[in-house]
Amino acid sequence: MQTVIFHVDCLYAQPLQQQIWSDYVLEDKRARLDKDIRENTVAKNFRLTIDGDNEHKFEDACLAISQFLFTGPQIVNGFNKMFAAYSWAEYDTRRALLEAVYAVYPNEYADSVALKIQTEIDPDLFALSAVYLLRHDPTVNNQNNLKIAMVEKFPGYDSIAVLVQLENYINNNDGSKHNRLPDLKSLFKHQRSTGRKVIYSFQRWNRDYPGLAIVQHANGEFARDKDGRLLVFQQLARSGSDLPYFLRNGSTPQGVYSLFGSAVSKTKWIGPTPNLQMGLPFEHPWHRYFHQPLAPRQDSLQLYKQLWPATWQKYDPIMEAWNAGKIGRSAIIAHGTTIDPAYFEGRPFYPLTPTMGCLCAREEWDVKTGRLQLSEQYALVNAYLSSPGKDGYLYVINLDNEQSPVSRAEIERLIK
Template sequence: MKYLWLMLLCAAGLATVAQTRREDIYTDFVLYNKRVALEKDLRERVVAKHFAAALDSNTEDGYLSACWAVEQFLFDGPDVRRGFEQMFTGYDGLSYDTKRAFLEAVYAVGRDRYRREMDSLLSREEDARLFALCAVYLHRVDTGVENANALKIRMVERFPGFDTIPVLRELQGYLSFRRPALPAVGELFAWEREMGVKTIYSFQRWDRDYPGLAIVQNADGSFVRDGDGRLEVFEQLARSGPGLPYFLTNGNTPQGVYRITGTDVSKTNYIGPTPNLQLLLPCEGRVDTLERYRVLLPPGWRDYAPMMEAWEAGAIGRTEIIAHGTTMDPEYFAGRPWYPLTPTMGCLCAKELWNVTTGHPLVSEQNNLVNAFLGTPGRQGLLMVINLDDRRKAVSREEVEALVRVDEKAVRAGGDKKNPRLLTGGGKNLRKEDRRSVR
């Protein structure tokens, strides 16, 4: 049965892929002089100079670049506010791409500063995705039920067929969301152990300002530990630069199940040369069904709505979410709750700290994670992103160790094999059509 499941996941061959030594990783992008020059260029040319120009068709591309810099590096100040004022005034004449970058940047750094202006844009925006960007901004300003209902009414009035538009259908659910209780995490561990699937679990907070921790469960159900027998944990940030909701492009990493299709090395300077894990959302690069997605979860998790975020994001069209490292200078984010990790545009980003003299990493949680995953045969498997709770602090080693300890205690006692709740509908009880559905 485990062999069948691995075949259905298109698992790689039995040879272990070579791991990467940290000392062999190098990039000149992190060298001190380059970092200084980049920051100067971003602040003085990309943001200040572009936002100082009169906004017209000739300068719009510069404004778009400035908005990108704002949402990624969270720049703020007089130059940014002046640029935003011009863009609010000239909004109707902007291209779609510039409008989207602008609304993302406003969400990133203008937390409640532009309620009146965003309300005005919402009242006349005819594009569903841009309407959603305005709506989530206004919902963040006032999360009350009355305001949420008012936003839903305005959506229905503007888009009578909203329920046929995936992004608006998800917006409606987002505005109505009430957080359910988290199912037993041990059910996930037991399910993947029974299936024989190599799995990474990325445990996060609902408030993605706070970093999470990832662990690796081997195909035999054991968890990766170091030479002293200590559980290996890997710091990961699942926050995007703008911090948008999961269903919007450049939003926070959605909760749910991803397929790990292998490893790669990015050509993007900001991601850097450390091997990354290639991930696929549901519906990304293939025709998927909700049934095919749900069977990847144990029965007790299939109706847990937060784990459907990845499914909904994929159905809406989000793509290219991977698990990678970073070459960005963490000092851009000094004082933020996630420091010294760096946000991305929606990927899972592990902590990497670089020697700015030699160009080699001092710390690479990303390389450690990839090596842990590749330490046993196979380059493919699953990755699950799970919000544990709403505590305003980084996920701790102690929390994750406690989850694993409960699971391993159950295994030693034979609990996962004797407890019918964990096996209902799973493992040997999988219907033939369910097994086919995950191919």
């Protein structure tokens, strides 16, 4: 059983917050789910001797580990079995292993990954292995070794989208964190000219720290409460694995997402709070992404860049969403959560919960009644849907590399 897959469908009308209920947040249900995940999905499966008939159970265990960030001797034992079987395991099994190892053991498996990358011929798995080794050893020497290995294994790597992004990530990731952000006021002014309402999700480079979202009306004003106070909504843009933006299940890419209204998910872990439907470049037909008909052979890349003012168009991080979509990432939305935040107590993002790459807002539930008590997600969707104007876009932007959550005071200074 895959316990952590996120799926969204079914267009949905906004209910009243007090009507929203989920059995997944009930105290007894959470206890049973936790027991099942720990004892069956992970421990029982990892006690097996891995073979071609049961390797999917090891994959399920890894998916749970990546989501809930489990560690311990049972996890290590299971990972060791999977590395021993790596040469003959299916693609999905190998991928799940590398993602889970990246999520919970950032250094301990460097030797194992370094050994496997020598014979890896799949571009995606090579990229997964490379980012693990780069994080373990970010020196220039190791960067060069990884690039040399990539060129030797994939002579035509510059025609393979995921490897093009891997090279860019190796070359620029550390430096990008220190680049000066273009002027945000020029972006706010630019959006006034489009006549569409937008959401900005301001994040840190270190996605362990939550960000804040705000809504800009089609007339250029920002959404405020009845007392004139800016409305801000806490969001986590970190995936469980916190893989880079260009890899499946990585943290949310920076850039522009098209907004298509709200929906409700059938996935219990997301919960019944309405979510915002989003689309990456390449995920939908271009006329849908840009909310307008396109002329034949119209340049979609140029149109994407025109969503930004001229002062932003050469700022490379805005291309993360474009490149992630080109590689094939999809199904990134803004949603709530029924996941028990206790799994993440002590982490910088607590009590928010990571996902598989979406924007996840803070929600609190009554574990006795199953009713929604507090929801930044509900408030965000309500603010966006109640704003007059046509559907527009959501911008994800890393502000800086401060090691702290984005604060209201910061955002209020930015929009003055």
